[in-house]
Amino acid sequence: MSMLGTKWKLHGTGKSVRPGEVVRPDERLTWPLTIGIGMQHVVAMFGATFLVPILTGMPPATTLFFSGIGTLLFLVITQGRVPSYLGSSFAFIAPILASQQQFGIPGALGGVVLAGAALAVVGAVVQKFGAGWINRLMPPIVTGAIVALIGLNLAPAAKSNFDKAPVTAFITLAVIIVVSVLFRGILGRLSILVGVVVGYLVAMIRGEVDFAKVDGATWVGLPHFQTPEFHFGVVGLFVPVVLVLVAENIGHVKSVSAMTGQNLDGVSGRALLADGAATMLAGFGGGSGTTTYAENIGVMAATKVYSTAAYWVAGIFAVVLSFSPKFGELIATVPAGVLGGAATMLYGMIGVLGVKIWVQNKVNFSNSINLTTAAVALIIGIANYTWTVGDLTFNGIALGSAAALVIYHGMKAIAKARGTVAEPETEDPASVATAAVKAAAKRAPKKRR
Known part of the structure; x- marks a missing residue:
């Protein structure tokens, strides 16, 4: 491929994907099919990407613009080797909301930058030295705890919107749940988007939607750009987000590697650097922070098309769509009840994703270090403990993330020095056998010389 990753080979005839084959990142189908798949990627990221600015009060069209630009930048930096769409990251919701209360939207944008x-610095270090140190710093028990507490910390925000229009919120949530199991293929994967649309129609019938700003907006125009302000007080709010973004990006690269059969470990640092650069760009212009999107992995898994050409189409289409102020204002009219119903599902999903990390990595909770790490971190995050030092305020997400790291590595160091923890960290049979042998060796009497 070229340095920009824009020279694609035609896959076979370009009209189909034969059973057992995939369209690799450096390949493409015919352009009509590629354009169609690219637009499907936009639809897949649509619901989740727009919910973040709506929930945080940011301009939806601006967020869409920077998600498109960020995707194109990601493809350039990774040289077209990692197919991915960069949408709004849910990990930014809590810190953006918290920082807005004290510093307004400009202060929140400074935190995003x-x-x-x-994240870009972490990416540069990973590209230079490899990702092994990240796995040691953030093992599955720590990563899972941080992801889980970020979602569960947002539970009060979901309830607040739900209570403003319970009927609309309940219908929205019910539709999301039913659609996810009622339909197959792409429609089933877009259950949140379908639920939001149905909930929006219900809200219209109930008179909960205000179209005043939509009527006054033009069809074509620039997105609403804003500049950031930098305050030391937001540092504690946004640092934990970096840990989540690292985990998401590394997981994305590994997923694509597994699905395409290509080893992409050598480009994982570039992926982190690219996401960091895209997030900085969004923060400087008024958009939400970005991350690689699991929704689009679902589209690739369903179509077997991993061509980065489709993502170039998706990024360009998103940018074009963002130049419609009327469209942006229409998205911004989504009422509280719809947000409450969707957020109940979304925030819960983030929490459960943390648990999924534990399950997939067979984390052993008979190990007292794992149990303590998760227990303390989750309570701090869910209850939203706060600690203020001068102008710097640390909320539940920051403190919970710090607790997970400090408790895990602190307890592990003490246990290693004292030899007090015999239980393995994972439930992998090999680990269990190894731990049993070590424990038996420690219990055996030492021979006198």
Whole structure:
């Protein structure tokens, strides 16, 4: 491929994918099919990407613009080797809401820029030295705890919107649940988007939607750009987000590697650097922080098409769509009840994703270090403990994330020095056998010389 990753080979005849084959990142189908798949990627990311700015009060069209630009930037930096769409990250919702209360939207944007810069630095280090140190710093028990507490920390925000229009919220949530199991293929994967649309129609019937700003908006125009302000007080809010973004990106690269049969470990640092750069760019212009999207992995798994050409189409289409102020204002009219219903599902899903990390990695909770790490971190995050030092305020997400890291590595160091923890960290049979042998060796009497 070229340095930009834009020279694709035609896959076979370009009209189909034979059983057992996939369209690799450096291949493409015919352009009509590629354009169709690219637009499908936009639809897949649509619901989740727009919910973040709606929930945080940010301009939806601006977020869409930077998600498209960020995707194109990601493809360039990774040289077209990692097919991915960069949509709004849910990990930014809590810190953006918290920072807005004290510093307004400009202050929140400053936090987004700082998080992006930190992620870019991590990416540069990973590209230079490899990702092994990340796995040691953030083993599955720590990563799962941080992801889980970010979602569960947002539970009060979901309830607040739900209570404003319970009927609409309940219908929205019910439709999301039913659609996810009622339909197959792409429609089933877009259950949140379908639920939001149905909930929106219900809200219209109930008179809960205000179209005043939509009527006054033009069809074509620039997105609403805003500049950031930098405050030291937001650092504690946004640092934990970087840990989540690292986990999401590394997981995305590994998923694509598994599905395509290509080893992409050598480009994982570039993926982190690219996401960091895209997030910084969004923060400087008024958009939400970005991350690689699991929704689009679902589209690739369903179509067997991993061509980055489709993502170029998706990124360009998103940018074009963002130049309609009327469309942006229409998205912004989504009422509280619809948001409450969708957020109940979304925030819960984030929490359960943390548990999924534990399950997939067979984390052993008979190990007291694992149990303590998760227990303390989750309570701090869910209850939203806060700690203020001068102008710097740390909320439940920051403190919970710090607790997970400090408790895990602190207890592990003490246990190693004292030899007090015999239980393995995972339930992998090999680990269990190894731990049993070590425990038996410690119990055996030492021979006198």
